[in-house]
Structures are given as structure tokens and as C-alpha cells.
Amino acid sequence: MEKFDWYNLPFGYIKTDYNIRCLYKNGRWGNLETSSSEFIDIHIAATGLHYGQEAFEGLKAYMGRDGKIRLFRWEENAKRMIRSAEGIKMAPVPIDLFGEALFRVIRLNKKFIPPRDSGAALYIRPLLYGSSAEVGVKPAAEYTFLVFVTPVGPYFKGGVKPVNMLICRDVDRAAPQGTGTFKIGGNYAASLRALVAAKNGGYASSIFLDAKEKKYIDECGPANFFGIKENSYITPKSESILKSITNMSLMEIARSVGMKTERRQVPVEELSTFEEAGACGTAAVISPIGKIFDPENNKIYEYCRDDKPGTLTMKLYNKLVAIQYGDEPDEFGWITIVE
Ligand SMILES: Cc1ncc(COP(=O)(O)O)c(C=O)c1O
Numbered sequence: 001m002e003k004f005d006w007y008n009l010p011f012g013y014i015k016t017d018y019n020i021r022c023l024y025k026n027g028r029w030g031n032l033e034t035s036s037s038e039f040i041d042i043h044i045a046a047t048g049l050h051y052g053q054e055a056f057e058g059l060k061a062y063m064g065r066d067g068k069i070r071l072f073r074w075e076e077n078a079k080r081m082i083r084s085a086e087g088i089k090m091a092p093v094p095i096d097l098f099g100e101a102l103f104r105v106i107r108l109n110k111k112f113i114p115p116r117d118s119g120a121a122l123y124i125r126p127l128l129y130g131s132s133a134e135v136g137v138k139p140a141a142e143y144t145f146l147v148f149v150t151p152v153g154p155y156f157k158g159g160v161k162p163v164n165m166l167i168c169r170d171v172d173r174a175a176p177q178g179t180g181t182f183k184i185g186g187n188y189a190a191s192l193r194a195l196v197a198a199k200n201g202g203y204a205s206s207i208f209l210d211a212k213e214k215k216y217i218d219e220c221g222p223a224n225f226f227g228i229k230e231n232s233y234i235t236p237k238s239e240s241i242l243k244s245i246t247n248m249s250l251m252e253i254a255r256s257v258g259m260k261t262e263r264r265q266v267p268v269e270e271l272s273t274f275e276e277a278g279a280c281g282t283a284a285v286i287s288p289i290g291k292i293f294d295p296e297n298n299k300i301y302e303y304c305r306d307d308k309p310g311t312l313t314m315k316l317y318n319k320l321v322a323i324q325y326g327d328e329p330d331e332f333g334w335i336t337i338v339e
Helices: 074-087 095-108 185-200 245-256 268-273 311-325
Strands: 019-025 033-035 054-056 059-063 069-072 121-130 143-152 163-168 205-209 217-220 223-229 232-236 260-264 276-281 285-294 299-302 335-338
Touching: 019 095, 054 074, 054 185, 059 311, 069 095, 069 311, 074 095, 074 121, 074 245, 095 121, 095 143, 095 335, 163 185, 185 205, 217 232, 223 245, 223 268, 232 245, 245 260, 245 276, 245 285, 245 311, 268 299, 276 311, 285 311
Parallel strands: 163 205, 163 285, 232 260
Antiparallel strands: 019 033, 019 143, 054 121, 059 069, 059 121, 069 335, 121 143, 205 217, 217 223, 223 232, 223 276, 276 285, 285 299
């Protein structure tokens, strides 16, 4: 077997031994199949290629110090994938089938789950796409569901560090009544111009505003936004952002440690009132925000003194990570042990 430097893993793709596939044909899902190929054979007229009939998910399996493998809130990912599928007229993957595929792919690739000390984890990527041929614009009759895994290093090597973000005013990720709330490839394609521009400018990500009025914060590239002030965790309510499972979980933790939580529209001007701010998602859990730059008025919003993340941000982060790895009891019932 390959020897992994678990402590220096990138946040990228590394080949593992197996992936799982399943086909939807004649109105029903078939059996799960195990494959050791990294490639798929796809029809040249598949709707997944031409009309963006494609949805995906992202979650992690964590190896605890006790040697147990933990999955975090996987049913929420299963439900979100059903919503994404319905949102673009694909056959949804039933929750049980989704779970069975996850457990099987994790067990088969157990040797790729990084040890607790490395801060790394096994990233799991379920994918669903229209696989039968259509030339007119309409939903496919057949679908392919597959799940692959890859070990990923911690997002922040050497500890959590604040990042800078750029407010984006010339690209919209999603239309107000469009598909922004679904986890589908088209939204990511639409975000790339802005993300590349932000990266080229030295920022970790762009912050998208509501597409209609450009008045409110939507989300931070592939992560939700939150601000903290006066012991309150505040996160945008919008019909065009992805409902982050990390964000939902941080809100529950915030309430459990005596903070208030608000999900409501967050006007750009309010950025000047936050004591702490961050981006949250499966990849990094929380990326604390050091500075946000608004190119419209050259305004800079600053959150982290001495380049250190805020105390409440770190309190929420530490608690969530401890639950995910099993360092602390699963008081919210979020963990499934993979036997
Ligand atoms: C657009 C977008 N927003 C937010 C998130 C964070 O969601 P989650 O916490 O479920 O990973 C992601 C990542 O999945 C994303 O792609």
C-alpha cells in the first residue's frame, strides 16, 4: 500500500481504491456497484454534460482517537441532494440508498482515513447526473449516482488563520429565483469568474451580494457568511444561498453556549458593526475573516486584531471540531459511527 504523509496532505484529489455507482433506469434505482476505476463512460449527449443536470454533495468521515469512524450529519447531505435533484428535475436518490453507498465506500477505503492527530479527514463526494441522451432541452430519463472519497488535509495547516475577502459587485452567482439554493455545478461555474478575480487579487474568496439589489450579503464563495456582535451569531437569510450544514450546526452550538442567533438579511453597511466574522462550510469548518474589502467605496472592514481569530469564533470552531472527531460527547446526536 502507498505510504501517506498524513500530516502534509493537500486539500485536493488523491486516488483511493474504490468508488460506488448506481444507475436509475426505467423509473427505478438499481443495485449499488463497486468500481475501482477513476473514470466513467458517459454518453456524448448526456444531459449532465449539456444542460447542467448535475448535483453533488460534500461531507467528511473522521477517525477518532478511539479508532472509530464518524460521519457528521450525513442525513442532512442526503436530504439536500434530494432537494438539489428535485430543483433541476433529476431522479432523487433515496436517503437509504445514499447512506448505504456512503457506508460501503468508507468501509472499502478505510485505510485512506487519516489519523486524528493529522487534523485531516476523508472527504466524501456524492455525485448525481443525467446520463441518458437528449438533444432537446428536457430532463434525462436515466441518471447515474456515484460516490468517491479522497483524503484531504486540514484547510489551515498550522492552525486556524484569518483570511481576507473581496466584495463582488460585478458577478452574480445565482439569480433571486434561480438555483442558488441547490448544490449544482452551474452555480459553481457561475462563481468562477469572481473567485478567480478574488484569488488573483490576493483574497481567499469573493463575497457575493444579493443579485437583485446588491444591498445584502449572500455568501462567501463556497461557504456561508456569519458575523458576531453583542453575543449574537448573525447569518444571512437569502433564497439564493446554499443552506450550509456547518452553519446550521454552529447556530445550534452558539445557542447551547448562551449566544443569541439570528438568520436575517444582512446589509453590507452592517459589516462595520460586527466584532467577529467568518465563512463556514465542510472544508474549513470556519475561516475567520480578517478583512473585507469593498471596491465600490474602497472601504475596509477589519475583524482580527494581531492576526488572531476572535474568541467566540474559536469557541464555536473548537466545539464543532471536537464533536466531529469524537473528542467531546455527541450531545446533539449528529454523529453516526461507521462500523
Ligand atoms: C455555495 C456553498 N455555500 C455553503 C457551503 C457550506 O455548506 P456545508 O456546511 O454544508 O458544507 C458550501 C459547501 O458545501 C457551498 O458550496
